Amino acid sequence: MRILFIGDIVGKPGREAIKKFLKPLQLEHQIDVTIANGENAAAGKGLTKEIAEELYTNGIQFLTMGNHVWDQREIMNFIDREPRLIRPANYPVGAPGQGHGYIRTMGKKIGILNLSGRVFLPPLDDPFSGAIRWINQIKQETPIVIVDFHAEATSEKVALGWFLDGKVSAVLGTHTHIQTADARLLHQGTAYITDVGMTGPRDSVLGVKKEIIINRFLTQLPAKFELASGPIQLNAVVLDIDEDTGRTRKINTIQMFDEG
Amino acid sequence: MRILFIGDIVGKPGREAIKKFLKPLQLEHQIDVTIANGENAAAGKGLTKEIAEELYTNGIQFLTMGNHVWDQREIMNFIDREPRLIRPANYPVGAPGQGHGYIRTMGKKIGILNLSGRVFLPPLDDPFSGAIRWINQIKQETPIVIVDFHAEATSEKVALGWFLDGKVSAVLGTHTHIQTADARLLHQGTAYITDVGMTGPRDSVLGVKKEIIINRFLTQLPAKFELASGPIQLNAVVLDIDEDTGRTRKINTIQMFDEG
Amino acid sequence: MRILFIGDIVGKPGREAIKKFLKPLQLEHQIDVTIANGENAAAGKGLTKEIAEELYTNGIQFLTMGNHVWDQREIMNFIDREPRLIRPANYPVGAPGQGHGYIRTMGKKIGILNLSGRVFLPPLDDPFSGAIRWINQIKQETPIVIVDFHAEATSEKVALGWFLDGKVSAVLGTHTHIQTADARLLHQGTAYITDVGMTGPRDSVLGVKKEIIINRFLTQLPAKFELASGPIQLNAVVLDIDEDTGRTRKINTIQMFDEG
Amino acid sequence: MRILFIGDIVGKPGREAIKKFLKPLQLEHQIDVTIANGENAAAGKGLTKEIAEELYTNGIQFLTMGNHVWDQREIMNFIDREPRLIRPANYPVGAPGQGHGYIRTMGKKIGILNLSGRVFLPPLDDPFSGAIRWINQIKQETPIVIVDFHAEATSEKVALGWFLDGKVSAVLGTHTHIQTADARLLHQGTAYITDVGMTGPRDSVLGVKKEIIINRFLTQLPAKFELASGPIQLNAVVLDIDEDTGRTRKINTIQMFDEG
Numbered sequence A, B, C, D: 001m002r003i004l005f006i007g008d009i010v011g012k013p014g015r016e017a018i019k020k021f022l023k024p025l026q027l028e029h030q031i032d033v034t035i036a037n038g039e040n041a042a043a044g045k046g047l048t049k050e051i052a053e054e055l056y057t058n059g060i061q062f063l064t065m066g067n068h069v070w071d072q073r074e075i076m077n078f079i080d081r082e083p084r085l086i087r088p089a090n091y092p093v094g095a096p097g098q099g100h101g102y103i104r105t106m107g108k109k110i111g112i113l114n115l116s117g118r119v120f121l122p123p124l125d126d127p128f129s130g131a132i133r134w135i136n137q138i139k140q141e142t143p144i145v146i147v148d149f150h151a152e153a154t155s156e157k158v159a160l161g162w163f164l165d166g167k168v169s170a171v172l173g174t175h176t177h178i179q180t181a182d183a184r185l186l187h188q189g190t191a192y193i194t195d196v197g198m199t200g201p202r203d204s205v206l207g208v209k210k211e212i213i214i215n216r217f218l219t220q221l222p223a224k225f226e227l228a229s230g231p232i233q234l235n236a237v238v239l240d241i242d243e244d245t246g247r248t249r250k251i252n253t254i255q256m257f258d259e260g
């Protein structure tokens, strides 16, 4: 089974990249299931119902989130009724939405678990011990488990990868918006990458107009947020998974872009 | 001119990787000058005189540092008399050592500038405005300027890359110990990568024994630091620079490893 | 000379406290000059021209700010033309407004310097070395120098107090919204307090409705900001200064509140 | 019943302050039970068995800790067998030691709960929801519950105070080493103070030689840690508690110091 996992989709440029690149990619790589991190899909901040629907329509079957999950307040109204959308599982008990979910396809179930790191990020519940608990739950349903670990510090991400090695199909980092060059299979067969990267405006600072962010660093003054225009890119990984064992055979990175 | 820049060398395994991989690499890529980040070369923490000498002997001509620069106190005794070693330039005025330096080779000078980020790192002086000041100084000596930006947050690193685009030959990120997959030439010709990566034990958490770091995340208890053993890797980039203009023609990433 | 320095005024309740308590306080303590931190005066976030005018009308002669200085964007339009208002001096050169200013009264000048800490706060320029520079400037005008050090960490605040001991009339901490019990004269005669406290709703979390903040800690979810109602308080210190030498004779703390 | 709670004891000067001030204080205020935060008792960092014994001998019946709990590794060897010593309860399950404990005296039991904040501190488990769980346990033993909330941010401390108002006898903040001037009974009768303060060298930065810390802020270089000498102080609060209901009648602050 071939799973495509797409890095943080940023705003309209990111959604344009989905429209432009996704279908050909799915064909070329014979993708069975497409998952994406959608925490920045609505103008760079959060997700609305309308934009989620647009992404489903354009070929994404399942969305994960991250620290921007609540940026659009309306998500609180629909996340509980939307089985194709999860947020970090380690929010305190009682948070709206679910931290893991399933895709059913080809007579198989794929379990997806979303976790948030805690280094340089808010103090949610422990993603390490939590991961074991949630993975055990998911494994009662299916051996195929994809973890989106939305985190900042490379130490935390790499550590979780090794910690879950042999326990899940893949640990895929998101949040830094820069794809890393360390995709590999770990010792016990779990596919790992520190960060899948970003889908949105290429000549930008993590999606935002570069002049704005440069100026903020220079002046330490607040500035109006604006996404960059120009060339767009899609960052992703393709997982080739044995659907009977959940074991990943291969992880490949993808970087698509146009020249604007 | 071909410059090899090697990502953070971690301890004895990192130095073994230098011994094993550097000479063949220099030959294969016709390297003229080799620079490395040495902030973790002494057992993962800082740099001693003896270890610096070992690295020079083994083919590295110049060392940059980062937040671990002072971990071995003895560096304070020799850094002022060592022209082949710099530390982040944005330490407050009066700090031991220099923030930029030069390699003289083939009748040319290469200027190297070391900067530290401030996001999730100590509040040194502003690396953005400082960069302009120091680059202007260096450019009075040579058009070839390599910047090692030792920083955590991708936003800060990408922003500095764009900020210095057209002003320097290359902005090379270090510190996260994970190579990123975004090496490119920016619009005005500056070579850029968010992180060059790490040279040291491959099956580790940033060089450290993985069980130690996993346990620290699980228990939040302090633990004795120990570098990992097993397979070693070297992470680097090769810059192909026009030595008359300082303009980079090409940036390529390098990942070498053995299987232990 | 008697100077009253009032801790962070929070929103309408804080301004009500000014209306209610300031005049009697000024009379009782024979206050010559009244200074207040106004970074939260506009609904808890920043300062508008109208609210600044209200505070001047109600007896405050000079306003200092802090990390919330730019929360109301309109301040950028008037801060440059308002000599009774300063923001942290250690913003990068070129920021709108001034970092120090003067009150002229009774044939005397009082210099006021506003600084921001950097521990757990944005990486502005170094307040320690900057302080010396700005104090030297001010001292060419007057021996009376009041420093508002807007900072989080007690270590940074206490250290700056000792660092400036004997160089200024007073180092007064702000920002934590909780008055500390350590007001004293340091060895060389500088008056010091780690935090002057907060002027606003008493039964609150730093001015905000307590249920909102408790809920945020419990759920880690964002929540609509709302100031608390109920009893109000005023926190301040009174400095008794020898106006010829600038030396403080005495520092007293003030806590006024009603029962709602 | 009169309970004396003493703020962070720092090193030998702090222990000298205990020897000098504690007995007279206990007599003067008719103290029945004495508790102290001991996280800095061993040379400013952590606690050894020998120093714990010294403190028990000198009149302290119970010790709480904080973020420095593990600084002296030997504590891991004795904390499990020492019923008079607790560490923050919100360490992950399985950490050495206990997070709450009891003093038995005069036919009564006093429950003590130690919690650590998470703002600007490591990501332990949630102290808010945890507090409720542990307090419920303690209340099956006794209505008298003292909480030492070892935390940095005033918002987190004040919020926990209000959150536990009516549920415990007292919420006493520690960690900042500066006593606050906000001791009071909250609406439902819980005694509260944001920080009890520090017991150790008075003319210091949180106990440390002031020149060292000033220099660290100026240079951003590491420096050898050394406690200050000179005058010593003791910071504490006295709680007057109805031992049948656990309700606090009164909270008073104490500041003792000599002039060296």
Ligand SMILES: [Fe+2]
Pocket: A008, A039, A040, A066, A175, A176, A177
């Ligand atoms: Fe994102």
Ligand SMILES: [Fe+2]
Pocket: A039, A066, A067, A068, A150, A174, A175, A176
């Ligand atoms: Fe994110």
Ligand SMILES: [Fe+2]
Pocket: B008, B039, B040, B066, B175, B176, B177
């Ligand atoms: Fe490093």
Ligand SMILES: [Fe+2]
Pocket: B039, B066, B067, B068, B150, B174, B175, B176
């Ligand atoms: Fe580093």
Ligand SMILES: [Fe+2]
Pocket: C008, C039, C040, C066, C175, C176, C177
């Ligand atoms: Fe404030």
Ligand SMILES: [Fe+2]
Pocket: C039, C066, C067, C068, C150, C174, C175, C176
């Ligand atoms: Fe503030």
Ligand SMILES: [Fe+2]
Pocket: D008, D039, D040, D066, D175, D176, D177
């Ligand atoms: Fe302490």
Ligand SMILES: [Fe+2]
Pocket: D039, D066, D067, D068, D150, D174, D175, D176
């Ligand atoms: Fe502490």
